[in-house]
Structure formats: C-alpha cells, structure tokens
Amino acid sequence: MDGSATTAIYRSIIIGLSSLAAFPVLANTEPSAITPSDTMAYVATYNPNGEGIYLMKVDKDGSLKKDKLVSDIPNAAQIVLDNDSKHLYVASEVANYNGGKHGSLTAYAVNSQDGSLKKLNEVDSQGAGPVYISIHPNGKFLLVANYISGSIASFPINKDGSLGRPASVKQSSGEPGASKPAAAVEGSFAFSDHDGPHAHMIGSDPDGKFIYSTDLGLDRIYQWRIDSSNGVLSANNPPFIAASSAGAGPRHFVFHPTNKHVYLINEESSTLTTYLFDMESGKLTEQQTISSLPEGYKGTSFASGLVLSQDGHHLYVANRLHNSISHFNINENGSLTLANNIWTHGDYTRTVVISPDGHSLYAMNQRSDNITQFSIDPTNGKLTFTNRFTPVGSPSQMLFITHQQ
Template structure:
C-alpha cells in the first residue's frame, strides 16, 4: 500500500458502476456467500455476493456495511463473525482508524454490528485471526504499529492486549532488486506495517514493515495475547528498498513465502519450527523476464494443495504462477493478464476451482478458472462490477 494508491482511486468512476451489465439475479444453482471490501468513493462499503458453487460466478446481493473505506476484512473460523477495518483518518478524535465487529446471519448473509473500537494506529491495512480464534491481529500502515485484540465470547472486540510501534531508519528509497527502468519508489520515509499473521502453530507471529524494510519475528503468549520480541526481533528484507508486503505459510514444507512490493520480488524463508526464526532461502522476480519498467507486487496466495503460488503485479497488471517443489523451491511457469487495472489482492474459491482478481482501479472483479493439475489460470470472461475492490472472503458452511 502506498499513498499513491489512494490518490489513484479518484481517477476512477465517480459513482459505483451499474450492475445491470451482467445477470444480476440470484443463481439457481447451489450458492454460498462472499463479502467484498472496497475503498471510497467508488466503493460504498462491504458488499454481499452470492457465489454459484457450480461455476464460481459472482452475483451482487446488497451492501451490508457502509463503514467508510471498509477495505480490510477477515472472517472468524466458524463463519459467525466478520471483522472490518475502516481506514478512516480520525476515529473518535484519535487520529487512528477503527475496527468493527459484526455477527453474521448465515441465512441471508446480513450483518449486525457488535462494536467498533480504535485500531491503535493510523491506516489499518491488514487483519488476521490467531489460530486459537481468541485474538484479532491488525497492522496499521500509516503509523507503522501493530496490535492484538481479544475476541469476546459474543464476537465483539475487547481492549488491546498488545500494541507495538516500529521505529528505526527508513529503508533505501530505490529498490535495488527491481527490474530495469523501475520507478517503484514510495513510502521509505518511516515505519509502515503492512501485514501481521500467526504461524499455523500459534506460537509465533510475523509482521512486515515496508518503510523500514524489515520482517519482525514475535513470540505470542496465548494466555493474554501479548507479543514479545524474538531473538533477533527482526530480519532485513531480501534487498535494499524491497518493501516487504504480504506473506503466506506453506502447509507442509515449513516455508514462508513473501512478496516485496517495491522490488516486485518473491522471497522464500525457512521457518525454524522451535524458535520461530526465519532464514532466507530464495529470491526471484515476480515479473516475466522481458519486462522493463515500474510495477508494484500486491497479492499472494497458495493453491490448496500447496503445489502452486500466485502473485499479482500492479501496473504490469498480471498474475504470475510459480510451482513449488518438495524442497520448497520456486519456479515461475506462467504469467497472465488480470483483465483489469491495479489488482490489489487475489483469492481462490473454497473449492479451489476459481481465482478472483480485485482490480482496484478498473472497478471490477475478474474471474479465472484454475486447472488443479497444472495450476494454470484461464479467464472465464466473467466480470463483476464493484467500485475499488480491495479484498474478498468466502462464508463457508
């Protein structure tokens, strides 16, 4: 995330585009619900979608939250509560954003607000839930702080259990590992926390700071939700000015895979399962070999079987496909157009059959079918018009 992204949203449509250009009807096939988070002004909040379980097609239902800049969201493990980060600039005169807890009506997907609290920082840009389901974790991009919050029995959020503020010298302004001709220069002016998530064991938490070019390593106290620094507390990014952004954990090979926004590189790290420490293994470009110029890496996601990894490239407007071998090594094998502009995130359907690109600047979601044998993507010719989409989560039964 960079300030340039917010400015660019004003270049889009002045109002939410009409949904009449596609079959805006409830699917007759079996369906499930999904929630789509958006940025203002093109997006008007959180949208409820019906998902055709036969072909993955999306059908717009209704707006279920009108919270301003409700661009980040996460579901609890039971699918009973939705948590939304509102990137407002001054919630309750704090100068910070807010976190909103909702209960979910699984019959129609509607939401009931439980409570809203301060995010303990400016620009809450990422939410995750600890594996034990008892704590919500948030990364605040603008202020560079992270925090944990207890989840009460009714799903509402309690007072913060732990708040950590990054500090230090900013990273290099120019990304050393970017491709020739890149002007991917932004936000190396101070701390900017971009993601926070627990490892699958729940014992360790990792957070990225794009501005300081660091990956923080934390120990997590499951009894009270407190974060404490590991030893060492952080490691440097894979290259100067790389801008660590988002990461995923492999289900079997003990690796963490991380994309660097400014350098458009993908780095693998081996996780010490006992100590929670990361060791860098491999770094390669997320862009095709022949590309020259500026691009910002954004979304990252694994296939359900852990054999393939997908990375979204903004400005190049593509999705790169990587294979993962048994040792955890990566090889790029394909690159496809996103059929839209400035893809913020990519997600895969619960059945693994569809991938969706949240095309922020072109105000749509593009759907791709996933070949489960080769991992390759094929555009389905299906668009869902949504103003400035940011994220999508699926409500499973």
C-alpha cells in the same frame, strides 16, 4: 502500498468523513433467498467508488452476482472472518476515528442464512491506516497492522464475538530503508514510503506460537512471540530480519501448510522471497529471491497480493501496473519456479483469492472497478480467463462463506 496510491486513498478517506463518529450497518435490507447449497462472498471496498461491504452470490461455476450492500462503513477495505465464520471483522481506513487520527475496527455477527451483518461493537485500531487484519489460530485474538503509523496491535475476541481492549500495541521505529529498490527491474520508479515505519501485514504461523509483521518503510520482517492466554506480544530473538534487498518493501506473506517455508512478496522491488521457517525458534532464514515479473519486463510495477493453491503445489502473485498474475510452481524442496504469467483483464489488482472448491481464482482490480475470474486447471494449476467480470467499485478483498442450516 505505492506512494501515489497511498496519497490518493488517504485523501479520499479524509474528504467528507470529518463528521463521522459511527459507521452503522444498513437497515431495512430485504434478505435474499439463499439455499443450503449456496456459497456467499463478502467484498470489501475503498470509497468513493466502493460504498462499503457487498454480499455476493457465488454460482456453481464460480460466477459472482452482486446481491446487496451489507455495511456502509467508509473505506472498509480490510476484512476477516473468524475460524467458524460466525463473525466478520472490518478495518476502516478512516483517518479520524472518534475525532482522533486513527482508524477503527468493527465486529459483526454473521447471519449465515442471508449473509446480513449485526454490529457488535467498534474500537480504535491503535494506529493510523489499518491495512491488514488476521485472526490468531486459536480464534481468541484479532491482529491488526496500521500502515500509516507503523504500529501493530492484538485484541482479545470476547465470547460473543465483540472486541475487547487491546492486549498489545507495538510501535516500530528505526532508520527508513533505501529509497530506491536495489532488486527492481530496469526502468522501475517504484520508489515510495521509505520515510519511516509502515506496517503492512501481520499474521501467525499455523501453530499460533509466533507472530510476524512486515514493515515496508523500514525494510524489516518483525518476529514476535505471543502469549496464547492473553494475546501479549513480545520480541523474538532476533526481533526482526532485514528485507531480502535494500528498498524491497516487504508486503504480504503466506505459510506453506507442509513444507516449512514462508513466501513473501516485496512490493517495491517486485520480488518474491522464500524463507525457511524454524518451528522451534520461529526464526525465518532466506532461501531464494526471484522476480515476481516475467522475464524481459522493464519499467515500474508494484507486487501486491499472493495466494497458495489448495493442494500447496502452486503460488499466484499479483503485479500492479504490469497488471498480471504470475503463477509459480512449488518444488519439493520448497523453491519456486515461474510457470506462467497472465493478464488480469483489469487494472491495479490489490489481492487474489481462490474459491472454496479450488476451481476459481479472482482478481480484485481496484482501479478498473471490477473482479475478474479465472479457472484453475486441477492438473497443473494453469490459469485461464473465464471472460467473467463483476462490477465493483474499488474492490480490495473477498472472503467466502458457505450457507449453513
């Protein structure tokens, strides 16, 4: 999260929200006609342009149609579904939950017939600025990274889908990373938030034995063990590794399903680092670091989201300010090769996601207030713009859910 964006977002969070104590689901919303073959999607947004969480209908060609607003939680920019898509969890990046200085987490039951949401409960996120949430592979715990405070936490998920009291809360500390990213391209002014701890993501390895959290401000990737019976986190050995370069700003990562590698984007340096994952010890070992930008680009850009193709052969990375998506081929040894770079047709892409059928990629363009759709060539992974735009105020994330009878 770059400094100007951080400041703008959190100013918008504070303004007009000081009297809010609870964030209700919209009432009296008429259900839409959803057929058994329909796929739906939830889109999370930032205020003031976004109003909360929207439900979208997804046609067979991947085109999106805004259906209704299903939650008006302010700054509901981070969402995740549980393993069977029966519950949706929302992190609200308000700065004053219950009159304090933290954000909130809200649990909803999902109506798979019409996509509506029923609020179960809400809890304190145990830190300021919850910018990422994920579900442990066993489905029993919700994990949260709080960017502003630099804390992470785990919460038990009760049998009814509601959230319990926090099982673990960890606050990172240490010397801030370098103010200027050493590996950034010439002319870059991507200098932000190296002023203290800023947890940016938290997630598990596929087997659920280890937890990893990135800290952009301290230039660290933390390595944790988790007790799968109670959700308690403990430091692994070593407890963290340094970012691939000074001031890199580690942001988001994905585990490859088969090749034992982790791919991580560094926001400030706009680089992409490949780590070898030791399944026994949980240790990450750096293998390769390359630019997420096309050769020859000079100036400022901030890397943001990344997503793996369903066949595991391709990786797509979003570049903000450069406003592009870089397509990388994943080689047999896990290394990456840049294949192509394409314009997002939007401004300041926060995340990129792939449809359940693997045929479409979508870019959440925060500043241009739209979602753009690209087709994915099944033979080589190449992206082609479909000329489809979906208007949404400040989109941040999108999750898909298929209707079940």
